[in-house]
Amino acid sequence: MKEKSPVDPITFEVIRNQLVAICNQMGTILRKTSYSPILYDMIDFSNSLHFKNGDLISQADNCPTHIGAMHISTREAVNVIGIDNIAEGDIIISNDPYQGGTHIPDIIFTTPIYYNGSIVGFASSRGHWIDLGGAAAGISSSSRHLVEDGLVIVPTKIYSKGEPISSVINFLRANTRMPQCVDGDINAFRATLAAGVLGVKGIFDRYGEDVFYQTVQKLFDYTETRTRNAIRRIPNGQYRASDEVDCDGISPDSVHIEVSLTINDDEILIDFEGTGPVNKGSVNSPIANTYSAAYYALKFFLDPDAPQNSGYYRPIKIKLPEGIWINAAWPASTRACTTAAGEKIADVIWKALAKAIPERVNAANYGVSSEFFGGSYPKTGGYFVFGDLAPGGWGATPECDGMNVTYNRDGNCMDLAPETAELFYPVFCERREFIPDSGGAGKYRGGLGMRQTWKIVGSKDVTVSQMMTGTKTGASGINMGKPGRPGKSILNYGEKNESVLGGLTPEGDWKMSLFGNSPLNDGDSYTSESPGGGGWGNPLDRDAQSVLEDILDGIVTPDKAKNEYGVVLTEAGDEIDYKRTTALRESMK
Numbered sequence: 001m002k003e004k005s006p007v008d009p010i011t012f013e014v015i016r017n018q019l020v021a022i023c024n025q026m027g028t029i030l031r032k033t034s035y036s037p038i039l040y041d042m043i044d045f046s047n048s049l050h051f052k053n054g055d056l057i058s059q060a061d062n063c064p065t066h067i068g069a070m071h072i073s074t075r076e077a078v079n080v081i082g083i084d085n086i087a088e089g090d091i092i093i094s095n096d097p098y099q100g101g102t103h104i105p106d107i108i109f110t111t112p113i114y115y116n117g118s119i120v121g122f123a124s125s126r127g128h129w130i131d132l133g134g135a136a137a138g139i140s141s142s143s144r145h146l147v148e149d150g151l152v153i154v155p156t157k158i159y160s161k162g163e164p165i166s167s168v169i170n171f172l173r174a175n176t177r178m179p180q181c182v183d184g185d186i187n188a189f190r191a192t193l194a195a196g197v198l199g200v201k202g203i204f205d206r207y208g209e210d211v212f213y214q215t216v217q218k219l220f221d222y223t224e225t226r227t228r229n230a231i232r233r234i235p236n237g238q239y240r241a242s243d244e245v246d247c248d249g250i251s252p253d254s255v256h257i258e259v260s261l262t263i264n265d266d267e268i269l270i271d272f273e274g275t276g277p278v279n280k281g282s283v284n285s286p287i288a289n290t291y292s293a294a295y296y297a298l299k300f301f302l303d304p305d306a307p308q309n310s311g312y313y314r315p316i317k318i319k320l321p322e323g324i325w326i327n328a329a330w331p332a333s334t335r336a337c338t339t340a341a342g343e344k345i346a347d348v349i350w351k352a353l354a355k356a357i358p359e360r361v362n363a364a365n366y367g368v369s370s371e372f373f374g375g376s377y378p379k380t381g382g383y384f385v386f387g388d389l390a391p392g393g394w395g396a397t398p399e400c401d402g403m404n405v406t407y408n409r410d411g412n413c414m415d416l417a418p419e420t421a422e423l424f425y426p427v428f429c430e431r432r433e434f435i436p437d438s439g440g441a442g443k444y445r446g447g448l449g450m451r452q453t454w455k456i457v458g459s460k461d462v463t464v465s466q467m468m469t470g471t472k473t474g475a476s477g478i479n480m481g482k483p484g485r486p487g488k489s490i491l492n493y494g495e496k497n498e499s500v501l502g503g504l505t506p507e508g509d510w511k512m513s514l515f516g517n518s519p520l521n522d523g524d525s526y527t528s529e530s531p532g533g534g535g536w537g538n539p540l541d542r543d544a545q546s547v548l549e550d551i552l553d554g555i556v557t558p559d560k561a562k563n564e565y566g567v568v569l570t571e572a573g574d575e576i577d578y579k580r581t582t583a584l585r586e587s588m589k
Helices: 009-033 070-081 166-173 179-207 209-232 287-299 337-356 418-424 544-552 558-565 578-588
Strands: 045-051 056-059 091-094 106-115 118-128 156-160 237-245 255-264 267-271 316-319 369-376 383-389 427-434 450-456 462-468 488-491 499-504 514-520 525-529
Touching: 009 045, 009 056, 009 118, 009 179, 009 209, 045 070, 045 179, 056 070, 056 209, 070 091, 070 106, 070 118, 070 287, 091 179, 106 179, 118 179, 156 166, 166 179, 179 209, 209 267, 237 337, 255 337, 287 316, 287 337, 369 450, 369 525, 383 418, 418 427, 462 488, 462 499, 462 525, 499 514, 544 558
Parallel strands: 267 316
Antiparallel strands: 045 056, 045 118, 091 106, 091 156, 106 118, 237 255, 255 267, 369 383, 369 462, 427 450, 450 525, 462 514, 488 499, 488 525
16 A cells, blocks of 8 residues: 655645745845845845755746756765765855856855755855956956856865865955955855755754655656646647857857757757857857756746746756857856857747747847946055946737846846946946837837946046847847847947947947957946847737837837838827828838
8 A cells, every 4th residue: 555645735835835935035145145236236146955966956036047057066066075075064166167157257155954964955056256357357258268257166165064264265365356245245155055054954843854855856746747738738849940149259250059949748859959169259158057048948938837946857858969169168268158148048949939839939038238347446446346237128929018128038137226336336327228119120019128328437447348149130020020129339429439349330330249358448438238129920910009109108219110010190299190000001011
């Protein structure tokens, strides 16, 4: 007779939600105690709990780009150190892209969870550090080698039995332009991990080891079942797509990617055969990042509400040929992997899915638009580094317009608040505004990009480094939707000496959109114009009243309303002349 499981449905749900609550609490602590704005203000981090073999048990809704990488980095940390060499109170630090990491700025902290003298699991926290050395402050977008990305940290103990290892911490201080943040951020991560450990121990205390282990296994099976059921709703078949990243930061040539999705009942095979080779620049992706991007791309259209754990990975197989840029190996630079590479991996998967379920898939998002500044304070001479994860337009959906000026799929991050930047750094934010007409036209319009200007105040030796995609053609539309407006960056926007730093020039030329260490002097300004999202459906099918509302809201100009949507305002400007609209639309078909 089969033994009855002690895990009843109510206990299962209580523990499942408690695991998520623990991860959320870890995030709250990290945000409240960290020293760096990119952590406490921009929320560029993720927190997770793992089974004793490294399998992901639970993860907070932090950065989707970390969803498929956290368990890989945790396993690598344990394998390198050796589980028999990990004591209670130890903390392991690492960021090596080729040992479970993604790009150099994302540092992973891992600690064991001990109960009754044995390891029962691990807590992990991954966060973006503003600077870890490298060829440029914050972003070395034109790196040719991994060491130009910054300090590579193989899995190493930074705490031993609860005591800090000062030699490791001193080594970190000596390899960053922002040593003043190191101690505070390390302590914040330590507190974050402690919350994870205490939370899991609390579950053990209340329910016991057997109930916990059985719940975890049921949790994996539960997510797997929900994921397989979602896959069954996609028609069987093989669906192919290809796409390009603008450049690799060294060559102006586009970087090619191909994918084939094979749906076989309740399983998916993702095959990247045909993708271009490892490139010379920074747009390369290690395995952990590629897996993560593929997982979060599919998550949108499988079962977004299913719990995040290792059960999700079981029905999804990924084939990565050797030598391609999304299966990079040392010493290739991976600096742009989480954003430029990760977003394009997601784009090409969405394009393939659109051939299987066109009624469900969105148009393309803006890509990435990030800039990092480095320089010295005018009065003290001390060095500063700050970055901005500038948002852009999301692609339109089959049911509604794309979101305006929203950070992309790879992270639930925030752009840097101007008030924070102006308080801590010698800059002034001159403008933050929507870019009219930047969303691709369609039955549903793509979201708008943003124009933002940072002006240097007092400092004379500032550099800016940029990572922007979608600057050659813009985010693609779908089902006859039009592409979004391409992005670009501008030196001294609106001034007599205005010039394009990256992207398309007024003359039609294109400048490298991934670059490092472009100089800025006192009084100079840097403006980013993030791309808009692609449109969904035929623009001529858009409701005329919606076009009018877009005009009145400054989202669409009258010229674009006429040329793309076939909508013309009357002289009064407060109504649509439907006769002229109908005639014009017919002439445009």
